Amino acid sequence: MSIKTLRKRISLVAVTALTAGVLSVVSAPVANANIIGSTNAAAEADKLNVAVNSTTGAAVVALTATNSVQNAARSTGLLYKDASSTTAQTATVLTTGTVVMYTLGTASTATGFTATGGTFSSTASEAISTSPTVAQNGLKNLMTVTPSAATTIAVAWSSTTPGTYTLAAYNSTAGANIAGVSTITNGNLFGQITVTVTASTAGSGTVNAAYSTCVTDTNNGAVTSTADTTLSPLSGNPFYIKYILRDSYLSSVSDGNIVVTATNGALLSIGNGVQAAGTASTVVAYGTGAAGSAYDAVRVDQPTAGAPLTTTVTVQFNGVTVCTKTVTIRGAVDKMTIGSVATNDLSGSTLNADWLGLGNNNYRGHFTILLTDSAGNIATPAASTEFAIDDTTATTVIPSITIGEIATSISSSSQHRFTVGQYTCGPVAGSSTIKIKHTSAATGKLTVGSVTLRCADDPYTYTVSTDKAVYMAGDIATVTVKFLDSKGNAANSVVAVGASSIILPQMTLVSATGAATTLTNANGEIKLTATVGTTAGKYAGLVDFTALTAVAAVKATPQYEIKTGGDTTTNADVLKSIVALIASINKQIQALQKLILKRR
Numbered sequence: 001m002s003i004k005t006l007r008k009r010i011s012l013v014a015v016t017a018l019t020a021g022v023l024s025v026v027s028a029p030v031a032n033a034n035i036i037g038s039t040n041a042a043a044e045a046d047k048l049n050v051a052v053n054s055t056t057g058a059a060v061v062a063l064t065a066t067n068s069v070q071n072a073a074r075s076t077g078l079l080y081k082d083a084s085s086t087t088a089q090t091a092t093v094l095t096t097g098t099v100v101m102y103t104l105g106t107a108s109t110a111t112g113f114t115a116t117g118g119t120f121s122s123t124a125s126e127a128i129s130t131s132p133t134v135a136q137n138g139l140k141n142l143m144t145v146t147p148s149a150a151t152t153i154a155v156a157w158s159s160t161t162p163g164t165y166t167l168a169a170y171n172s173t174a175g176a177n178i179a180g181v182s183t184i185t186n187g188n189l190f191g192q193i194t195v196t197v198t199a200s201t202a203g204s205g206t207v208n209a210a211y212s213t214c215v216t217d218t219n220n221g222a223v224t225s226t227a228d229t230t231l232s233p234l235s236g237n238p239f240y241i242k243y244i245l246r247d248s249y250l251s252s253v254s255d256g257n258i259v260v261t262a263t264n265g266a267l268l269s270i271g272n273g274v275q276a277a278g279t280a281s282t283v284v285a286y287g288t289g290a291a292g293s294a295y296d297a298v299r300v301d302q303p304t305a306g307a308p309l310t311t312t313v314t315v316q317f318n319g320v321t322v323c324t325k326t327v328t329i330r331g332a333v334d335k336m337t338i339g340s341v342a343t344n345d346l347s348g349s350t351l352n353a354d355w356l357g358l359g360n361n362n363y364r365g366h367f368t369i370l371l372t373d374s375a376g377n378i379a380t381p382a383a384s385t386e387f388a389i390d391d392t393t394a395t396t397v398i399p400s401i402t403i404g405e406i407a408t409s410i411s412s413s414s415q416h417r418f419t420v421g422q423y424t425c426g427p428v429a430g431s432s433t434i435k436i437k438h439t440s441a442a443t444g445k446l447t448v449g450s451v452t453l454r455c456a457d458d459p460y461t462y463t464v465s466t467d468k469a470v471y472m473a474g475d476i477a478t479v480t481v482k483f484l485d486s487k488g489n490a491a492n493s494v495v496a497v498g499a500s501s502i503i504l505p506q507m508t509l510v511s512a513t514g515a516a517t518t519l520t521n522a523n524g525e526i527k528l529t530a531t532v533g534t535t536a537g538k539y540a541g542l543v544d545f546t547a548l549t550a551v552a553a554v555k556a557t558p559q560y561e562i563k564t565g566g567d568t569t570t571n572a573d574v575l576k577s578i579v580a581l582i583a584s585i586n587k588q589i590q591a592l593q594k595l596i597l598k599r600r
Helices: 003-009 181-186 571-599
Strands: 015-019 022-026 076-081 089-104 111-115 119-125 133-136 142-146 152-158 163-171 188-198 213-217 239-244 256-262 267-271 282-287 297-301 309-317 320-329 335-339 343-345 367-372 387-389 400-403 419-424 430-439 446-456 461-466 470-472 476-484 500-503 507-509 525-532 537-540 542-545 559-563
Touching: 089 163, 111 119, 111 152, 111 181, 119 142, 142 152, 142 181, 163 181, 213 320, 239 309, 239 320, 256 267, 267 282, 297 309, 297 320, 335 430, 335 446, 367 430, 367 446, 387 400, 461 542, 476 542
Parallel strands: 089 188, 343 446, 470 559
Antiparallel strands: 015 022, 022 320, 076 089, 089 152, 111 142, 111 163, 119 152, 133 142, 163 188, 213 239, 239 297, 256 282, 256 309, 267 297, 309 320, 335 367, 367 419, 387 430, 400 419, 430 446, 461 476, 476 525, 500 542, 507 525, 537 559
């Protein structure tokens, strides 16, 4: 059988995937790597294990009370075996080899084995004085084994003809289900192996990129996942590309040349575990690239401190490209963007968890700060102490600021990409433009952002207006409620306006309706959206924010008209048009008379 066909048979097929913008060669999961040479697993009921401590010489199924299956059973000629022990196993064996399988049997209950070809040979039953009862058909591809005590059962299977075979194991759940080799499949199927028998070891020891593992990570250490990290390091921190090199049978390859190159001047070093930053964009080593070997990871660093880096790293083994990874290391903070600015209450720093809408009381604040590097990548601060107000811009209106929760995520979709800012107001309403400084603890670089902050008192009175005086049926209307403080300033946006009763005939509100949790925007306004009904007429609404009208505010009665469309021309419109037409005709007659008189 060709290696191409063999690869199709093995279920651990590599795929190429795009993970978080990084090109990845994702190979067979670590847990399903070739386990040849591992310690045999303990025998368990309803599990079919293969002896993977493969050796040369003869296969071993002769088990005794002092020589348990874990260290006695031996297969020979095994090239590949996955880690499964249920009904979706795969294995590869030479035509000169033997597969030894074992399971935990039940006293006086048959366990049946079937094969689509090849033959079952010797059997054994562990820790009993007498041999198990064995029945086998003439082709020797069906066998039942019945021990006289609850014990481990082991059988050997082989085929000298290359091909793909299915080996299955059944046990009896009701005693008589398996009465002999002709009724094996009446039992419970608990194990199945797709075995590829090959006469060649071609591909053994030579790297196969499809079956090798290559992943990016922000941490060094062992490969624990086949998925690339979705993170990218902050400035000054390294990136790692970790790999496990395997051949076509998922076994380790022989020693060879490992060559790694990177674009855009990235600095590379190759090693295992903790390693120092490199000094060049190409590194070379000689080894197997096996997990835990001397050279199983590449460290990637920025060539220029503080400058963002995006680089494509290529890993090759003996001239074969194992993987290509594009990774990004973020630069130092270069820009500060301040947004979601609230208007604060006088003489304090009132907070409301709803203002920023970040879903957590820890994220209460009056504005957000987003830090980015020179390439627009999101950056995060090390501590809140990196921020401060520029004292030269502090005023009696805005005397100070503080920093709440700092950004911890570099994801563009995470609320935690924002640092939350808070500010204190003086006793007098007004606005002031201040500057906020960020000084990187790592590099000392200073970044400055400016923002205009406003202070006002609580909502006291309000007015209501509509965006149109006349609506057509089916229109979308915007109703604006503007809140003022006791001095006539636009009210602050951190004190809730309280519950309301809003009646707008022939309008259906589809947005917030002024409930107790509703806040004004920074301009002291709430904008309500409504769908307009289909009944023509002139209407007056009633808007009552009860907590305010109970003190000083007056209920608002917005006026509007609704028309149903079609020909809306009135008699007055027609008369007006006729008068305009007569006037136009008179002007033309007068102009014609003047022209005639001139010609005389």
